Amino acid sequence: MREKRLQRLNSVSLLLFAGLLCWPAATSAQFHAKDTEWPSYAADLAGTRYRPLDQINATNFNDLEIAWRIKTDNFGDRPEYKLEGTPLMVNGVLYATAGSRRAAIALDPATGELLWIHGEHEGKRGGAAPRQLSGRGLAYWSDGKDERIFYVTPGFRLICLDAKTGVRIPSFGNNGEVDLKLNNDQEILPDLITGEIGIQSAPVVAKDTVIIGAAFREGMTPKSMRNNKGYVRGFDVRTGKRLWIFHTIPKKGEFGYDTWEKGSAEYTGNTGVWTQITVDEQLGLVYLPVESPTSDFYGGHRPGNNLFGETLVCVDLKTGERKWHFQLVHHPLWDMDISSAPILADITVGGKPVKAVAQPSKQGFLYVFDRVTGKPIWPMPEHPVEVGNVPGEWYSHTQPIPTKPPAYSRNGVSIDDLIDFTPALRERAKEIASQYHLGPVYTPPTVSKLEGPLGTLTMGTASGGTNWPGGSYDPETHNVYVYACNSCIEPIGLVAAPKEISDIAYIAGTAGREVEILHGPGENAGADSPKPPKKPAGGGFTRLDVDGLPLIKAPYGTITAINLDKGEFVWQIPHGETPDVVRNSAILKGMNIPRTGQTTYNVGTLVTKTLVIAGEGTITTTADHPRGAMLRAYDKMTGKEVGAVYMPAPQTGSPMTYMVNGKQYIVMAVSGGPYSGEYIAYTLPAAGE
């Protein structure tokens, strides 16, 4: 009770623009977004990030200039440097989450003027949240009269606001909020304040249901095999009443319970849906991309295939009942969470129309299914994979691998993947790689040994490949456009965990280095600073680069256009300026190195009538521009670059677009390193300029 009273007292909603009270009510009985709007996180519930706008095109992209910008420093008690939001623009207002408070804000989409702000002061509960900062966005709902904004606070409370004023809607839940740590078919442990569960993605609203998943801390070195579970729930948009729940880890008696041997479904947790959820409102189906179970890299305490870990699950929008599922990775051991929104595509395969769902992945496969039946469009046979020898581990001897389309990014490490600018660099890279176990996709982790291997050197695992920004889909060409890191390596070594550290037999670590509890964000908030250590830490430290150059050969990051009618690539290009460290390398002086792209995984794409647009994820300083990053546009038919404009910092949210007052805008979040979060809107110069 005390907590609730404090929350109410601290809840701030400032109406900064009184004129909004006189908002003209829409007259239609049902809300339909226009092509000129961006009404949900990924443009639509199909996850396309597509708008058929063409005012900004190949002929004028270079003319873009900043229309407005807004720093998020003051939307919280400290600046944030990882602004990942994608705003919405609907009915003449732009909405976004912003700042370390994860405030909801409303802006004039033509000028950036702040219309209202809503923040929730959550105290210790916010500080203990597993997923902090501003999150990825919010959701909009309207019945043609009421307009509502939904977002989830870091402390895992669903907030419902009047979109006109930013004030809570009292009739929703408990005075405008639903405590998501309650009514969850489990007791969130150890308590409501510190209990580990939260979410950073935007809620999804489909018809009259708000759908919310769950996220946890990163699971490389969990302290326990036991954790809270990441169930998915649907809530009534009007009342906040829970309509349904889907148990991502089946309860006893439910389908899939027997894929958790030795009763491990009872205590294993995580297995949430932390990324964006996709919905086909016409079919009444919801597509849930589920993450890994507790303990990313060691599954000895959860023997079995572990449904619905790393599984694409289709459930009924009204009831949450499972319709079909496909497990992408059996018995997850590589942190291959399904990391981005499934993409709905109406395609033509072999002359027949198919309602499909395409799932990009960290492991660089695009999994394409009939979204009604769950049947793969092209076969995904079970392939034998390497079985490891980590004591106590349970291994799946096969994994499904799509026959089409081919993998669009590297998903294993072989000698041939190592740096190849010169033979000498390749030899140095081979020496470094020789300390690790190498292999193709699904090569299992090893116990880390001083004499080697230190672990398995993987790619397309924890970072991806494609991570949370996901892909775009163009309903005109039936192409998916998807960015992937092609060089994000992850060494996965395991060390025995001392009992006082974790009750899990093995956690991520490196031989020769002291095993310690790794505190994640939210742990020990407000505690006294640790005492200075009495003895220096020892152990070796292996750098995974060659004289500062990437260990893996170029291209480091790519955008691929994949035609879904055929399951084939249309084009693939490196995305991003060659990194400073390569361009300025003394070793490579005089060599003609084509653009390499960049080693980063946080790049989202936007597709319009003619362009694929994406910013760079890494700072460069070149002869053409000062410290900064470029927002690039490509011809969507060919992949040829047609323009680029300067940004002061890397793109850290995905670009979105809309039209207002006859002008097209592109808005994106930039931040990182020394540059705190900022939303920047680009548009064309006014006529006559």
Add this chain to the structure above:
Amino acid sequence: MKLKYPLAILLLAAFAPPHRLLRGQASTSSESRSVWDGVYTEEQAKRGESVYRKECAACHGDLLTGGESAPPLTGGAFLANWNGLTIGDLFDRIRKTMPQSAPGRLTRQQDADILAFMLSVNKFPAGKTELYRQSEMLKEIRFEAAKPEPKK
């Protein structure tokens, strides 16, 4: 390509704080130091490693290569982020925002030790004196990604 970089540069220069431009000029003066001048000690980096592993590694990774929710603190992208700024800028960024759950909880000494560890992992040379704890003094040390040519 007909890019509008010159316009962007002009705009940036127009809005950049004057002191930043001045500092850029000052950085060429001979008395200023950079991360290549041995600005921390090995002992300090070892202390920093211990604190790093307790306070930072869960998000930024055991090898500083970053994670799903935190950027890498080594490698080309990290160096490019801070190249041309000062160690003080990086120190203040850590002070203001880290650890994420309770920024400023660590002492200045601990933050300086962590920074020393980060410099050592990024192969900047150790020296005989420890890294300062005062932002103002750290702002006198330039962060340069590339090793300067030896003075003739």
